[in-house]
Amino acid sequence: MPVPPYDPASPLLFVINAAAGAHDVNAKRAVIESALAAHGRLGELLVCHPAELPRVAARAADAAMAWRSAVVAVGGDGSLNAVAQAAHTAGCAMGVVPYGTFNYFARTHGIPTDPAAAAQLLMNAKPQPVQVGAINDRVFLVNASLGIYPELLQDREAYKARFGRSRWVAFVAACATLLRAQRRLRLHIELGERVRDVQTLTLFVGNNRLQLEQLGADPRDTVAGTPGHGSMAALMLRPIGTRSMIGLLLHGAMGRLGEAAGVESFEFQHLVVRPRLLPGRREVMVAFDGEVSRMRAPIDFRVLDRPLYLLQALS
Template sequence: MRQFTAVVNPTAGAATAAAALLALARHLRQEGADLRTEYSRSLAHARELAREAGRRGRVVLAVGGDGITGAVGGALSGTGATLGLVPAGRGNDFARALGLPEDPAALARVLLHGEPRPVDTIEVRSAVHDRTAVLGSVYAGVDALANRHANRSRLLKGSAAYYAGGLRAVTTWRPARYRVTVDGEEHPHTGYTVVVANSGHYGSGRVIAPDARVDDGLLDVVLIRAAPRRLFFTLMNELRTGAHVHRPQVRILRGREVCVSADRDVPYGADGEVEAALPLTARVLPGALTVLH
């Protein structure tokens, strides 16, 4: 029977995470599984807890949203340890990409009896990050600014927070001039954002890269060019289904290594957390993480 260590960040969505873990724990323990819970003080501490549990051969459960999922999964990337997800955040985009069920009993069956499968991760390097592993996507531009606003929102939750954050960001954004290099080929770009996607979802269920797969050994690079603000709001709505990819303002490239810089300070985010500013280099790590899904 599998042994689990759940890593929970009590400062981010504590009540929701605790409720999700409590509902799941009953099903795991009924089957005789060993479950221990570790409460992290920060995402950095969550990474430490995850590595230690992984070294002991335990399945590490990331309990919460994409922030802690990215931190725990990134810490386990390349270690051979197994990750399990307990989605309990505002976005849950990586769990959505894996097709994980929301029902606690169904999720318990996946965690208890599912076969561990390898998925890709993204190695991100920048001025402030030396080889950080990311699970879902890296996004540089107006969406990173919108994500920052959403994370700071105290009144709105889930998709509403991301949508309000997007509206606020777009009203103040001016197109940036990017330099995007994919597998050595340069692609000048002026616009709203550059998204380097391992997973197709970001921003609380928005389908930014419909054809992205977490196990194909490639990154999908989504470029959204400058457009009138009214059209950009339409594009935001089309992100719900992925229909935006048919717009002439949207270009999608694919490759294994992507370098992104800009003509000014442009923020970038990863796995639901706004990290730093460009430039950055992202490289796919095929099959680097083992996940139950």
């Protein structure tokens, strides 16, 4: 796909998640308006609640394509996902002003985690292709999964609502989820011509090198290249006892998950997963970029041929 048309003088469209991050909407507006004023740029600020994000993002992406401009996600990874879905579908460029807890996507692609600095960077940036993945019909930027990881995300949101947003709160929530993990997934996996049946607590698919490196689980064996350069990484956690789970948590905390017993990892470009479901059930709980949803089986993970065009600083 050719680079989308982009006029650096055209108005930028900012999709602002009113619920993302610790800053209020007025503070987010001030950051963006200050950057626009400093560079003599025009912009349209679209503030919405999480439930409205897909609709507002789709409308903004269509306008950005017509104006030879870009749609900018202002929020955390979930907000970025909604805007990326719209931008990828419309074929327009996308920018990022991060307000999340971890901001893996922004950090991987050289976008400052300070919102003011990220907004300033947008003013002189140009679209560059970045790899995106898909889980069934949904785009994802950082990761997608099924099994215990979607449960972990739900627990993390509950802990954040009670104790506030921080990386320590997220870590404690993860520990609580893993230590009570019981349910096993029975999966039929198709990886090219290789077919196998496995039992696992979770199947985690990563499209972000920074997150995988921090976990210490960056596989390098099955596909030429590394995650984020033509392939993605899959991690499977085999069912283990409580004592082994504690050891796993310690390995993960030290960034050495790849060394832990019970963790299998591999790279791929296309992976089909058929969960063994209870009679009458056709859907499975999945997570992608921090969002939790239900999808109809089978679950299809793949690297998309068409990239997302991200506004990045000129090199």
